[in-house]
Amino acid sequence: MSSYDAVPATPDHIALEHRVLALWEAESTFDQLRTQNAGGAPYSFIDGPITANNPMGVHHAWGRSLKDLMQRHRAMRGHELRYQNGFDCQGLWVEVEVEKSLGLNSKQEIEEYGLDRFARACRDRVAEYSAIQARQSQRLGQWMDWDRSYYTMTDPNIAYIWHFLKVCHEREMLYRGNRPMVWCPRCGTSLSQHELIDSYQDRTHPTLHVRFPFVDAPEEAVVVWTTTPWTLPANVAAAVDPTAEYSGVRTSQGIDWVMSTRVEDLFGEGADVARTALGSELVGKAYVGPFDDLAAQDEVAHRVVAWDMVSDNEGTGVVHIAPGCGAEDFELGKREQIPTLVPVDEAGHFTEEYGWLSGMATADAAEPITAHLAKTGVLVRSGTIDHRFPVCWRCGTDLIFRVVEEWFIAADKVRQPMIDAAATVNWVPEQYGKRMEDWLRNMGDWCISRKRYWGLPLPFYRAPSGEITVIGSVEELRERAVDPIDDLQELHRPWIDDIRIRTDSGEIAERVTEVGDCWLDAGIVPFSTLGWGRDTYTPEGYAEGAGVGLTRADLPDHAYWEKWFPADWISEMREQIRLWFYSQLFMSVVLVGKAPYKSVLGYEKLHDETGRAMHKSWGNAIWFDDAVEEMGADVMRWLYALQTPSQNMNFGYGPANEVRRRLLTLWNSYSFLIRYAEIDDFTPTWADLDSRPPATTALDTWIVARVDETIIACDEALDAYWTPTYARAVESLIDDLSAWYIRGSRARFWRSESDADKDAAFRTLWYCIAQICRLIAPAMPFMADEIWQNLVRDRADDAPTSVHLSSWPKANTPDQAALLSMGLAQTAISLGRAARAQGNRKLRQPLREAVIATPDAAARAAVERLSAEIALELNVKNVRFADAVDELLEIEIIPNFRALGPKLGKDIPRVQQLLKDGEYSRSEAGVEVGGYTLTDDEVEFRTRPREGFAVADEGGLAVAVDTELDQELEEEGLARELIHFIQGERKAAGFEIADRITIEIAPNALAERVLARFGDEIASETLCTTLTSLSHVDGNAFESDGCSVVVHVALAT
């Protein structure tokens, strides 16, 4: 048997991980796993596509670690998995980055650059970053079938969406409508609700108070307040609350009407109120608009209208209404049948009808508009306001509202079915299900069009008559095409725009120019990647169109879809509730009437370690590449696993270091085993992992029970997709192994003679560490396999070559009695230590005895089994159980509330008091109190130490130590001190642990006595072959309690 590799004192995570990556590569470990699991019960995970647009961040690494963790766990349990990664390829995300890199800054510049070149540049960017992200993910340890990733820009993906849209059209859910949209003037496109995520920023904007004089009484006017001066030229109405009281305030300009509750704020305390009126009395009044001289205003008759949404705590209580520039305004305008003026074009510039304003940008218009209003005498005052205002998530431009024509999918028909489908899903954390339901109840129609370039070409063809034809597949396009289609290289602009079609009524129709919302691209994935509805399975058939050369993903058939749909599990960050979780659910409910996933794990946001959001500009962002090469992937992954998903994560080098230090405990245990395994040439037994190792001590039995218990806890946690419980359970096992098992068993490994006991110790420790390797393998795949290679592979017959091929550990039923015993013994030991500390006796000093007292017979029996271990830990010669508990303790009986609550109910406080007062008697049956007989299960014994003993107690257990020393104990204590000192000398001299030494020693009289009695022990403990006593030695001196020596150590020859 080959010898074990030496283990460094601390793991070099980075080097270790690169080594393991190379090993996996060389041995095709992942392929072996897939072969091994082929035909296993399917476990369907569907990956949410990552936008292939930038290098991945540490927040992506969080999600990817969780995905990989869960997949590895299921794989170890023998499931067959698909391992398909996904890249999101289209949409504004990509366009904006490409614009930046090409130095383009407007839609006009893109069109001048050429849509074909632009599309190629977008595709190339996706290719570049998908490769980078794949490489980064591999470094993280994520096992995916990287050659077969799906790309949402491929023709099959697009065609599947076409089909979906056609189904929507057939069900009359698809429509085109004028809608006020949130609009980015720079990007020249509207933003969906989805894209307003995190879009509010603190901004300072101008505010204006403006008079709208009445036509029939020009000295009177309503006064409005606005924070968007550029919308005033599109004003068509002023809204008042019909039920509120308004005041006409006398000012230098005449009578200004505002809501009465606003008078004081606006005009001060001494405002001169000429008269008051209900809002309803103002309704219908015609007024002179502020920009009536502009051509756009020619047809507009301004009037006061009633509106129930007028606020009374802001502004003037009279609201300026511009239906072309605001969502609420638009709704009100529709109701009141007043005109909708859209003052600006796609780029946010005033159109020609706006005279001197035309060509001006909205942001630049505030000042001239204010000046103009001042000149015409309607400006009451101007100021500024600091408020939260939505800006474009990509370019930071202030967003505006603009009424535009867009394409929508009506939501009402699917709202309830979606709510029902969502209710079948296991949402983790649970409240995310409520959030989804809330979102669904409130969802508006889905705006699916974008006036951009690089995206899903909407397959809507408009004929001159206005008739709309929706194309549902590439074949249909081919059949209807009136332009040459054979050269169509991919389903993207500009190429697709060249193809016109013939409609059913024989007209020639052109495609609308819009592209689709990128959430259509991602939402179709559970259909497009699984071959829904296809007759044939096409190997590597997915990569048509823009995906050629990027992936070898198959285009499967319907049988395959049946096997893998719906997903057992998906996982993304929480905001995906309104994004991918939503769009997938929408499309799935439309197409097949059910949810596309069974379980969903969501998680919150990743912040820096101080709890602040990470921002490039704040300098607190951590790059993935830096993190992984400094912390190590395992450490990162363990951090992610420990994190409560429903809580924001504080990520950084500080927390990483804490985790790294905790992982040292496992590493130290491993290194301890290797050290002695090497010395003893230990050969493990593979079968031990299933059948358990032999046990000779109570500690052996106990730690094996702890392993069993932990395996079960891990499975429960991972079945519930709750990784922190899993990670904590493993950490707790590692702690127990190190602090109790190894510390309590060390002597068994030091002994030079071999026997069954030593064999059991080795096999048990090996068993524990090997099982821990398997338990941590899903979360820390590198360290788990590194240890496995050295400790298991090629050491035991039949051992798999990788921990990842070793399957999940088998849980036997935990030995509950052993767990209980050890729990009590641990309590007894820590009490004994506390008692020693009270009695001022170092642990090194042997003491005569510890006395344990407990009134609970079962507890006593349980602890008694571990007397030897307790004696060892407490360094006492004897452990005795007090015959009469009151020797040490006063006893208090406490009701077992959990058991007695249902039985005694309101009598509990009375019984509790009687017990406390000692008003009870004990009998065979149990405790007689207040007319009840309480069995031992129904009460709990607690103890308090009697005065005058070095006693510590907790619950029903008390431990005392005898602190008296006689000469023998004193000398033994000194011998221990001496050993301790010599060990230090050994170490100072740089000797190896197994080196034999010689000692020359010059003792005083007391030391001579100690040597006489304990010389052999000292020699044996220090691996000394010859201990020579001399009158003078050149060496180091040691002195303790009158015992003094000079010692010289040397290597034995």
Place this chain on the structure above:
RNA sequence: GGGCGAUUAGCUCAGUCGGUUAGAGCGCCUCUCUGAUAAGGAGGAGGUCCCUGGUUCGAAUCCAGGAUCGCCCA
């Protein structure tokens, strides 16, 4: 305005089914071990479990109201 969360030690966070002495890590203090050692172990200080009320024999936990913070929608 509606919805979903959070609030526990100096800091970051666990806390299952309601059970009477609320835990961990880090930090701090005092020790200890020295054959796992840039570690390990023990002990200690540190808590109005956000507030008020309710249900209950019993509430960090359940209910109602409120406060503060975060997020989603309007």
